[in-house]
Amino acid sequence: MEKAQMSKAPIQRIADKIAGKFVPGVVILSILTLVVWLALLHTEAVTPTGSSTRLAVQFAVSVLVIACPCALGLATPTAVMVGTGVGAKLGILIKGGEALEVAHKVTTVVFDKTGTLTYGKPSVTNVIVFDSFKSAMGRMSSQSASQATPMITTQLQQEKVEFLRYVASAENNSEHVIGKALVEYAREFALNSPSSLLQPMSLLPITNYNTHTGMGVSCLLDGSLVIVIGSERMLKEMNITMDIVDVEEVQLLEEQGHTVVYVALDGICCGAIALSDEPKLEAAEAIRSLLLQHVDVVMLTGDNARTARSLANRLSIPTVFAGVLPAQKADKINQLQDRGEVVAMVGDGINDAPALAQSDLGIAVGAGTDVAIEAASIVLMKNNLMDVCIAIDLSHHTVRRIHINFLWAILYNMVGIPVAAGMLYSLGITLTPTVAALAMAFSSVSVVLSSLFLKQYMPPSLKKMQRPRGFVSCFSRCAHCFKQCRRHKRRTQRYQQIVTMSSLLADEEM
Numbered sequence: 001m002e003k004a005q006m007s008k009a010p011i012q013r014i015a016d017k018i019a020g021k022f023v024p025g026v027v028i029l030s031i032l033t034l035v036v037w038l039a040l041l042h043t044e045a046v047t048p049t050g051s052s053t054r055l056a057v058q059f060a061v062s063v064l065v066i067a068c069p070c071a072l073g074l075a076t077p078t079a080v081m082v083g084t085g086v087g088a089k090l091g092i093l094i095k096g097g098e099a100l101e102v103a104h105k106v107t108t109v110v111f112d113k114t115g116t117l118t119y120g121k122p123s124v125t126n127v128i129v130f131d132s133f134k135s136a137m138g139r140m141s142s143q144s145a146s147q148a149t150p151m152i153t154t155q156l157q158q159e160k161v162e163f164l165r166y167v168a169s170a171e172n173n174s175e176h177v178i179g180k181a182l183v184e185y186a187r188e189f190a191l192n193s194p195s196s197l198l199q200p201m202s203l204l205p206i207t208n209y210n211t212h213t214g215m216g217v218s219c220l221l222d223g224s225l226v227i228v229i230g231s232e233r234m235l236k237e238m239n240i241t242m243d244i245v246d247v248e249e250v251q252l253l254e255e256q257g258h259t260v261v262y263v264a265l266d267g268i269c270c271g272a273i274a275l276s277d278e279p280k281l282e283a284a285e286a287i288r289s290l291l292l293q294h295v296d297v298v299m300l301t302g303d304n305a306r307t308a309r310s311l312a313n314r315l316s317i318p319t320v321f322a323g324v325l326p327a328q329k330a331d332k333i334n335q336l337q338d339r340g341e342v343v344a345m346v347g348d349g350i351n352d353a354p355a356l357a358q359s360d361l362g363i364a365v366g367a368g369t370d371v372a373i374e375a376a377s378i379v380l381m382k383n384n385l386m387d388v389c390i391a392i393d394l395s396h397h398t399v400r401r402i403h404i405n406f407l408w409a410i411l412y413n414m415v416g417i418p419v420a421a422g423m424l425y426s427l428g429i430t431l432t433p434t435v436a437a438l439a440m441a442f443s444s445v446s447v448v449l450s451s452l453f454l455k456q457y458m459p460p461s462l463k464k465m466q467r468p469r470g471f472v473s474c475f476s477r478c479a480h481c482f483k484q485c486r487r488h489k490r491r492t493q494r495y496q497q498i499v500t501m502s503s504l505l506a507d508e509e510m
Contacts, residue, residue, distance in 0.1 A: 018072060026067040026417075033421045034060035055422075058432060062420035066436035067413055071443040075405030078451035083398035086457050091366075091382040092391050099377035102361045103395030105342045109290055109388065110333065110355070112347040113301035113308065116365055117315065117385070118277040120177055120348070124185035126253060126274035129163050130243065133270035161190050161201075163271055167263055169204040170219050170227050178261060179217070181275060182229075214302050214325040214351070216261070228264040232304060233323060235262050235269060242269040250274075257310035259303055284315050286385035291316070293392070296341070300324055300332060300355070326351035330358040346388060348372055363388060390459045401454055405447045412443045 037056035080097040087094045094100050111117050168186035171179040190201035209219040215237075216230015228238060235242075242250075242262075250260050250272050258274035287297050298319040301308050308322035321332050333355050336343045345352070345359035348368030356362030356375040364376030367383045380387045416439055418424075420431045431439070 016073075018069075022067075022069045022072065026064060026069075029067070029417070029421075030060045030064040033063050037422065058430075059420065059422040061433045062431045062436040063417055065433050066416045066420040066431065066440050068440045068444075069409075070440070071409035071412060071447045072406070074444055074447045074451075075409055076402050078448050079398055079402045079405060079454060082451050082454040083394060083401075086454055087391065087394055090387070090390060090394075090459060091380070091384075092387050092394070093366075093379040093381055094391070095377050095379075099361060100395050100398055102342070103344070103378070103392050104399045106295060106344045106361055106392060108296040108298060108336055108341040109344045109346060110298045110300050110336070110359070111287075111317075111385075112329075112345075112349070112352050112355075113299055113303065113311065114177065114277060115348040115368065116346055116352075117283050117299065117311070118279050120277065122178055122181045122259060122275040122277040124181060124273055125258060125276045127160060127164065127185075127189075127271070128249060128273070129159055129271045130269065132243070132268050133159060133163055133265070163263070164189055165201055165203065166221060166225075166227055166265065167229060167273070168201060169206055169221055170209075170217060170229055172203055172206075173209070174217065178259070178275060182261070182273060213327070226266050229261060231302075232260070232262060235264060238264075238267075240264045240267055240269050251306060254304060254306035255310060257307060257314070259307055279311060279315060280385060282384055282386050286389055287315050287317060289386070289389045290392075291318075293389070295392070298336070300329055300345075302326070327354070329355035333358045344388075344392075346385070347376075363391070393460055394457065397457055398454060401451060405450050408450065409443065409447060412446075416440075416443075 034056050037059050038053070041053075041056060076097070080100055083100050084094045084097075087100075114120055114122075164182075164186035168183045171182045174180065174183070187201050204222045206219045206221055207223060209217065211217050212230060212234055215234035216228065218226070218228045218230075221227050228234065228240065240262075250262075253272075253274045254260055258276050261273045261275065262269055263271045263273065290297050296319065297317050298321060299308060299312050299315075299317045300321045302324055303322060305320070305322040308320045311317075312320045324332060329352065333343055333345055337358075337360070342361075343359045344361040344363055345355045346363045346365070347353075347356055348365040350369050350371045352364075352368075353371045353375040356364060356372060361378065362376035363378045363380065364372045365383050366373070366379055366381040373379050378391055380391075416436075419429065420436050422430060424430070
């Protein structure tokens, strides 16, 4: 936290450059003040009340004292320090001034799906055993099957338990949330199945275990049966096909938003398991708030297009990148950046770390992995997606306060230096070096007090966050304002389309 508060925001570099030229400029201006006043007093153009040399030196020293660039130097770091402290109190850990500044420039927020938009706790909803499983099951020795599985009352349940036993054996050592969900469901189903003797499911030994990143796993069961568990993409890469009837049944589940895992034995697709991972309660409101602030929202997921689009429709997300492997996530972020977007990536897993690092602003969910948290610039400690909106809003307030501090420091010098130089001498107004020093100190104190006003920041209410935000224009035909106007119009039209689509979906559900 201390490191973040002491880090420099990019805007601070501008202040450093100004201060670097400001100091020698003030020294030159002080010398010029001395020379001009000596000339005026020598030609008797101005009648001094005391010693002419003393008066000229007083004005020169006053200019040198009052124009100290402390206010410029304090404008940014004080605001950053207070802003990061306010964020920490709200459960938003901001790792530096750069992240705090970049957040207010964000034009696109990219959300990972599993564990970010959803709870990351998938549960099995459907188990479909294809007819092809019977032939694959026959390849296993009857002795192995009879020793491992108790007598089941129906043939269908026996096939399902055996099918799940193969799946649980392959996924037993998996660290993936889907693998864990499959094993947990298989064990519970076996225990709850009617049989003469209830006992825990015994698993088959596995060898040649391989993980296919972003797609699934494969291994050898009991030394003789090759099992593949993974996505449709994985099956296609291994040239494993399905019956057209089975495909239609599975696609229906995908269109309902279920994640479907396929199971193949010895090159034959024998079944599919559908899992459901519910979206977080605040996800829809957070996305709506971002869209109303004219920030584009994109969902990035490894799920197939049908499953991804179903969730996107529920949450009113306009753009979806589906079927993206972990190694490709950073490339998708780069594509958005090439289009001129300032991209914030919100993720939680190891697979999201490259995309978090590639994005202009990485935001990690606090319940995510250590790798993701390390790669991110902002960490949401409360795991609440509404904090993404609050972080962006806090950034707007902090940058606005920095601009106010700069404006005050510049106006102070614009007014104070001429007065210290004696421009109001004819009106009887002069500044002695002592008064100039006090005025200089007051400017620094005023900038610090201005930054401390940020401590009064309160997160905006949901109603306020969902109030459409306009855009700032200089009312000229410069390229920047033309681009902003065109982007504002495009995003407003897109959001109106999303609202219409959401209303239609709600009517259909009713």
